[in-house]
Amino acid sequence: MNQALDFDKIELQLVRVLQTLILERSVSKAAMRLGSTQPAISEKLRRLRALTGDQLLVRSGAGMTPTTVALELLAPAERLLREADELFGSRLRRTGFDPATAQVRYRIAASDYLDPLFLPQLVAHLQRLAPGVQLDLHPLTADYDYRAALARGDVDLVIGNWLEPPGELHMGRLLTDEVVCLVSQQHPAARMSARAWTQERYLDCQHLAPMPLSPGQPGVIEQHLLSLGLQRRIAVRGAHFSQLPPMVARSLLVLTTGRLFCRRFVDHLPVTILRCPVAFPPMTYYQLWHDLSHHSAPLRWLREQVREVAKDLVRPG
Incomplete structure (x- = not known):
C-alpha cells in the first residue's frame, strides 16, 4: 500500500529533474537548464531524496557529486523519459499537418455578402496548396441553423457578418468594411449632391435587402437602424445576395x-456607389468555429488560409 502511495507522488517532471541534476551536478545549473529557479529545484531534490531514500547529490569540494544510487538511477530515468516522449510526443507529431499531401474534407458555411470573389479565390487558394482536399460549401441562409450545425460537427467553419457574433463560438475577425449605398445610375440619388442625399430621402426610398441570417431576427442593417429609432421601406428581400446588384x-x-462587395459591380453594371447618409458602424466579417474543432491541426490551417484570402481582398492592387 505504501509503495502504491509513493507511486502516486511521482511526476514525470521529477524524473526530468533527477536526470538533469545528475548530469549537471549542480542545483543552480539544473535550474537554469530547466528554465526554473534554484529554490524550486531544491524543493524537488528534497522530494526525490524522500522518494529514493538516498541523498542523490552530496557535497564534494566546491561542487556536488552524484551518489552511487543516483548513477544507477540515471539510465532508468533516461529510458523512462524516452518512452514518455514516444508515448505522448508521437501524438503531438501526428497532429502536424501537411496540406500538400492531406486527404481531408472541409465543410464551410458562408454567405456571399463579403465579396463575390471571396469564395472563388478561397477555392483556388486551397486547390493550389492542398490539391487532395475536398471542399463542401454550404449557403448561409435564414433557414440554416449554423450554430447547431457547428455544435453537431456537421460544418467546420462559418463565414459571415454579425453585429455581435454568438458568444459560445470561437471567433476570428477577417476584415471591416465601410457601409455604402449601391444605386442605379438612373436613380435620382445618383444625380444629387452629397448634401442633398439626406437621411430622410434615404429612408423614403424603396430598398433591397438580403434575407437575415438568423430566423426571426433583423439583419445587421435593420438592427442598427432600429437602435437609432429609424425604419426604411424594404420592397424586395433576396435569398441570393449576388443577385441583388443586377436588380x-x-x-x-x-x-x-x-463597399468591398459593391465595388465589384461598378465596372460591368450601370450602378454607382453613394455615401450612406445614415451613420453606420463598419461592417465586420468573421469566421466562427466551435470548440469541437478548436485544436484540430487541419482546421487550424484552414482558418489561417481563410484569413489570408480575406486579407488579399483589401490589399491595394
Whole structure:
C-alpha cells in the first residue's frame, strides 16, 4: 500500500529533474537548464531524496557529486523519459499537418455578402496548396441553423457578418468594411449632391435587402437602424445576395451593404456607389468555429488560409 502511495507522488517532471541534476551536478545549473529557479529545484531534490531514500547529490569540494544510487538511477530515468516522449510526443507529431499531401474534407458555411470573389479565390487558394482536399460549401441562409450545425460537427467553419457574433463560438475577425449605398445610375440619388442625399430621402426610398441570417431576427442593417429609432421601406428581400446588384441596375431600389462587395459591380453594371447618409458602424466579417474543432491541426490551417484570402481582398492592387 505504501509503495502504491509513493507511486502516486511521482511526476514525470521529477524524473526530468533527477536526470538533469545528475548530469549537471549542480542545483543552480539544473535550474537554469530547466528554465526554473534554484529554490524550486531544491524543493524537488528534497522530494526525490524522500522518494529514493538516498541523498542523490552530496557535497564534494566546491561542487556536488552524484551518489552511487543516483548513477544507477540515471539510465532508468533516461529510458523512462524516452518512452514518455514516444508515448505522448508521437501524438503531438501526428497532429502536424501537411496540406500538400492531406486527404481531408472541409465543410464551410458562408454567405456571399463579403465579396463575390471571396469564395472563388478561397477555392483556388486551397486547390493550389492542398490539391487532395475536398471542399463542401454550404449557403448561409435564414433557414440554416449554423450554430447547431457547428455544435453537431456537421460544418467546420462559418463565414459571415454579425453585429455581435454568438458568444459560445470561437471567433476570428477577417476584415471591416465601410457601409455604402449601391444605386442605379438612373436613380435620382445618383444625380444629387452629397448634401442633398439626406437621411430622410434615404429612408423614403424603396430598398433591397438580403434575407437575415438568423430566423426571426433583423439583419445587421435593420438592427442598427432600429437602435437609432429609424425604419426604411424594404420592397424586395433576396435569398441570393449576388443577385441583388443586377436588380439594383434595373430598378430604383437602394442596396445598403459593404463597399468591398459593391465595388465589384461598378465596372460591368450601370450602378454607382453613394455615401450612406445614415451613420453606420463598419461592417465586420468573421469566421466562427466551435470548440469541437478548436485544436484540430487541419482546421487550424484552414482558418489561417481563410484569413489570408480575406486579407488579399483589401490589399491595394
